[in-house]
Amino acid sequence: MGSLQLKSIRKAFGTHEVLKGIDLDVTDGEFVIFVGPSGCGKSTLLRVIAGLEDATQGSIRIDGQEVATVPPAKRGIAMVFQSYALYPHLTVKDNMGLGLKQAGAPAQEIETRVSKASKMLSLDPYLARRPAELSGGQRQRVAIGRAIVREPKLFLFDEPLSNLDAALRVQTRLEIARLHRELKATMIYVTHDQVEAMTLADKIVVLSAGAIEQVGSPMELYNHPANVFVAGFIGSPQ
Ligand code: ADP
Ligand code: MG
Numbered sequence: 001m002g003s004l005q006l007k008s009i010r011k012a013f014g015t016h017e018v019l020k021g022i023d024l025d026v027t028d029g030e031f032v033i034f035v036g037p038s039g040c041g042k043s044t045l046l047r048v049i050a051g052l053e054d055a056t057q058g059s060i061r062i063d064g065q066e067v068a069t070v071p072p073a074k075r076g077i078a079m080v081f082q083s084y085a086l087y088p089h090l091t092v093k094d095n096m097g098l099g100l101k102q103a104g105a106p107a108q109e110i111e112t113r114v115s116k117a118s119k120m121l122s123l124d125p126y127l128a129r130r131p132a133e134l135s136g137g138q139r140q141r142v143a144i145g146r147a148i149v150r151e152p153k154l155f156l157f158d159e160p161l162s163n164l165d166a167a168l169r170v171q172t173r174l175e176i177a178r179l180h181r182e183l184k185a186t187m188i189y190v191t192h193d194q195v196e197a198m199t200l201a202d203k204i205v206v207l208s209a210g211a212i213e214q215v216g217s218p219m220e221l222y223n224h225p226a227n228v229f230v231a232g233f234i235g236s237p238q
Contacts, residue, residue, distance in 0.1 A: 001063045002076070002153030002186035003028045004049065009058035011041070011048055011210075018044050020210040022058070026188065026203075031180050033197045034190045035233055036207030042190045045207075046156045049188070050077050062153060073103065078147035079156040082163055084139045086131040086146075093118075093127040096145045103150075110149075117148040120179065137168040144176070148183070157189040161196065169193075173200065194234065198222070206230050 004026040011019040018041045026032050034042045047053040049060060051072035060067050067075050078099075086095050096117060097110040118124050121141045131139055140160060147155055157176070161169045173196055180187055180200075191197055197204055198218045206213040206221065206229070214226040218234075225231035 001028055003061075003063055004154060004186065004188070005059075005061040005064075006049070007059040007061075009045070009048060009060065010056045011044055011053065012056045017056075018210050019048065019055070022210075022212060024205060024212070024215070026186060028063075028186055029184050030186055031200055031202045032186075032188045033201040033204045034188065034207060035192060035194075035197050035204060036213075038192070040207045041210040042207060043158055046079065046158055046188065046190060049154075050079050050156055051075050052079075076153035077156060078150045078152035078154075079158065080140075080143050080147050080160045082159040084131070084143045084163075086139060086142055088131050091128055091130055092123060092134070092142050092145075095131070095142055096123075096149050099146060099150050113149040113151070114145075117145040120148065120182070121145050121175070136164055137172060140164065140172060141175070144179070148179070153186065155185055155187045157187065159190050159192070161191070161193070169196075176200065198234075204234070206233055 006022050006024040009019055009022040010017065022045060034045065036042055044053060048055045051070065062075060090098065093114055096114045100110045100113065118127060121144060123141055123145055126134060126138060161172050164172060177200055189200060201218055203215060204218055204221050205215050208229055214221060214230045221230060221234045225234055
């Protein structure tokens, strides 16, 4: 299970209102893409969902339960960042298992889940290495693996492929699509890459200056963009 309901989410930093009332329903197992220009609030919205920032106003429900006061570690959410955010002094195996260890999981359970995730991501040969001994693509797979072992209800990806070269971007995108099918998990994914948006999404959310311009399937947005702004983003002829 991993449905998400956002109601009237607002977020201000001082007097600067970055999210101006976001309403969104994400159903269990859906792959939702957020697109929009730099600075429009995509990362802030993910961070608010994850609990890394508090919303100024509004309600966040996961599987029907209000989580505004639930701490990040208890929301059943795992986030994957553009920068990987791995611990340089830990091995791949320990990086992947750290979250479970901190949550007090038994060693055997950690071993089993890390082993399963590393097989899914073809990371078995690298378990004893440290991040500095891996390529960028491998590091991002470790970051994805670290999210998988926690078996979250909701995966949040913040431009996970933007530090990778073109060939690796395609490969990792296909891998994320496969994981979505295998795990049947709910995924919310920020990108400014149209190909990623059109190929991965069940539903695309187009954001501009902290507000939603349009929500729809890739084909709905492509064939019926609500305005010129959306058309520009989805690449429909104007
Ligand atoms: P995006 O991910 O769409 O590029 P962000 O969510 O990172 O956009 O940022 C949206 C706006 O919020 C930007 O104007 C940014 O400067 C501002 N912002 C983000 N985080 C903070 C913060 N911690 N303090 C102040 N302003 C912030
Ligand atoms: Mg961002």
